[in-house]
Amino acid sequence: MSDRSDALARAASAPRTALICGISGQDGAYLARELLSRGYRVVGTSRDAQVGSFHNLVRLGIRGQVELASMASNDFRSVLQVLARHEPHEVYHLAGQSSVGLSFEQPVETLESIALSTLNLLEAIRFLGRPIRYYSAGSSECFGDNGDAASNENTPFRPRSPYAVAKAAAFWQVANYREAYGLFACSGILFNHESPLRPERFVTQKIVRTACRNAAGSAETLHLGNLEIHRDWGWAPEYVHAMWLMLQQPTPQDFVIATGVTYPLADFVAETFQCLGLDWRQHVISDPSLMRPTDLRISRADPALAASVLGWRATSHMPDVVRAMVGAALETKPE
Helix, strand or coil, X not given: CCHHHHHHHHHXXXXXXXXXXXXXXXXXXXXXXXXXXXXXXXXXXXCCCCCCCCXXXXXXXXXXXXXXXXXXXXXXXXXXXXXXHHCCCEEEECCCCCCHHHXXXXXXXXXHHHHHHHHHHHHHHHHHCCCCEEEEEEEHHHHCCCCCCCXXXXXXXXXXXXXXXXXXXXXXXXXXXXXXXXXXXXXXXXXXXECCCCCCCCHHHHHHHHHXXXXXXXXXXXXXXXXXXXXCCEEHHHHHHHHXXXXXCCCCCCEEECCCCCEEHHHHHHHHHHHCCCCHHHCEEECHHHCCCCCCXXXXXXXXXXXXXXXXXXXXXXHHHHHHHHHHHHHCCCC
């Protein structure tokens, strides 16, 4: 066999490499586990990989199987160097400021961490000229308040928070690079998806952790904002599978990823306390100071395209998610 044939054979048998930007978060950790189970070489980025704890990777038992690289996603040179060094086949961009509430306090940081980082990654891929497939984490927040209508891939964006504005900008950057430069680039417009890896600054984990403390004897009161907002809550490990499926298609396309079932926040609260044998009304108050300036009243999804093209359907709905999060919280020490 010739040297060229040997090289081709080695390349064909080598594992595919995936670069996950934002590997320390909920979705990044679950995606890393998914890709490792499929035989990928997984490289994860962090601003300073030498000092990060990567608690979620440790919790999933995969910390030692992931390569880590330091990358400042708002610095084009840093992004280009990491892509050139690790030569990924697939790039998953899950990094950036992820809190809608915090975005009202840090609008500039939010826009830079989401929109500028997206632009740097897309431009680095274009510059390298390699057939890299790119996934961008979009958000249902981009749709804004669409009333009772279910949002799909053709629904216009009406962002109502700095976070949503940043995500909308990133979405259109991806679409532009796909159409103008022929990149395999797509966005997953994900509705709310939860897991035990959520930090307590997210309302779902705040509800679960407080309820568990109440069940253990704490007399603390859970302060929440508007209990009448409606959301579509799914299970994060299922949603990262959809991300992977999107990059396995013959052509790039954007998809809404959701369960298709919407519940009021009050139902999430009631389900959580019921799992612990408690009446939520004795432990929860609606605090006007926690209401966001432009909170969305209803968030409803139509994930039919993902079902028909990707063959993806959510199997876990809000009550299943609550039970899993409560069970995990009871088994682990509070963070």
